[in-house]
Amino acid sequence: xxxxxxxxxxxxxxxxxxxxxxxxxxxxxxxxxxxxxxxxxxxxxxxxxxxxxxxxxxxxxxxxxxxxxxxxxxxxxxxxxxxxxxxxxxxxxxxxxxxxxxxxxxxxxxxxxxxx
Amino acid sequence: xxxxxxxxxxxxxxxxxxxxxxxxxxxxxxxxxxxxxxxxxxxxxxxxxxxxxxxxxxxxxxxxxxxxxxxxxxxxxxxxxxxxxxxxxxxxxxxxxxxxxxxxxxxxxxxxxxxx
Numbered sequence: 001x002x003x004x005x006x007x008x009x010x011x012x013x014x015x016x017x018x019x020x021x022x023x024x025x026x027x028x029x030x031x032x033x034x035x036x037x038x039x040x041x042x043x044x045x046x047x048x049x050x051x052x053x054x055x056x057x058x059x060x061x062x063x064x065x066x067x068x069x070x071x072x073x074x075x076x077x078x079x080x081x082x083x084x085x086x087x088x089x090x091x092x093x094x095x096x097x098x099x100x101x102x103x104x105x106x107x108x109x110x111x112x113x114x115x116x
Numbered sequence: 117x118x119x120x121x122x123x124x125x126x127x128x129x130x131x132x133x134x135x136x137x138x139x140x141x142x143x144x145x146x147x148x149x150x151x152x153x154x155x156x157x158x159x160x161x162x163x164x165x166x167x168x169x170x171x172x173x174x175x176x177x178x179x180x181x182x183x184x185x186x187x188x189x190x191x192x193x194x195x196x197x198x199x200x201x202x203x204x205x206x207x208x209x210x211x212x213x214x215x216x217x218x219x220x221x222x223x224x225x226x227x228x229x230x231x232x
Contacts, residue, residue, distance in 0.1 A: 004159075006159070033219075040204065040225075040227070041224070041225070042206065042222050042223065042224040042225050043160075043206070043222045045219060048219075092159055092160070094160075096220075103148055103165060103167055104150055104162050104165050105150075105162075105220055106162065107152075107159040107160040107161070108159050109158055109159040110157075110158065110159045112157065
């Protein structure tokens, strides 16, 4: 299993600004994922962040809006750029380590973002 | 393509009664099935999984789930509900480990409300 620390836990931001969310894992993992979750809704995958390569974005999400860094096997950041109220959501980091035999994903506590 | 369906948006159960949260799935190969729970203002917590073996799997907090291949279902159950079980529950599926590119697909979630 993994312990995931996600920061900040919540923030209120002005429209037009950017917020960077950090995800720190207590062990090395091959795959890290960033999700968006509207309140009470399911998870929507934004992108897959793999160390040593560019992030892979899902349909509807672009790098200019959601730049991602993955500098090593225990850390990743997601930036929400030029925010608008429509970006208000919960952002979740998750990790998998299939090469180690993990079959499930583990999640951070989430970042609740409100854009005003 | 893999998919997962949770037909109920909300399930209401009286405390002490048995509960069932339904999930059906679709994959082309052997499924890896998961249940996660999300408490208010928290990330997703892993509850249990089915990979192979016994169709009845047991997980955290007294929950269990039964894999039914013929009905392509993986319903979550608990013999006696607690008020503290009230939360949002997600069923998820993935098509095995060998393909590094396959992703975990989440259902839309079922809100479980335990009535005191």
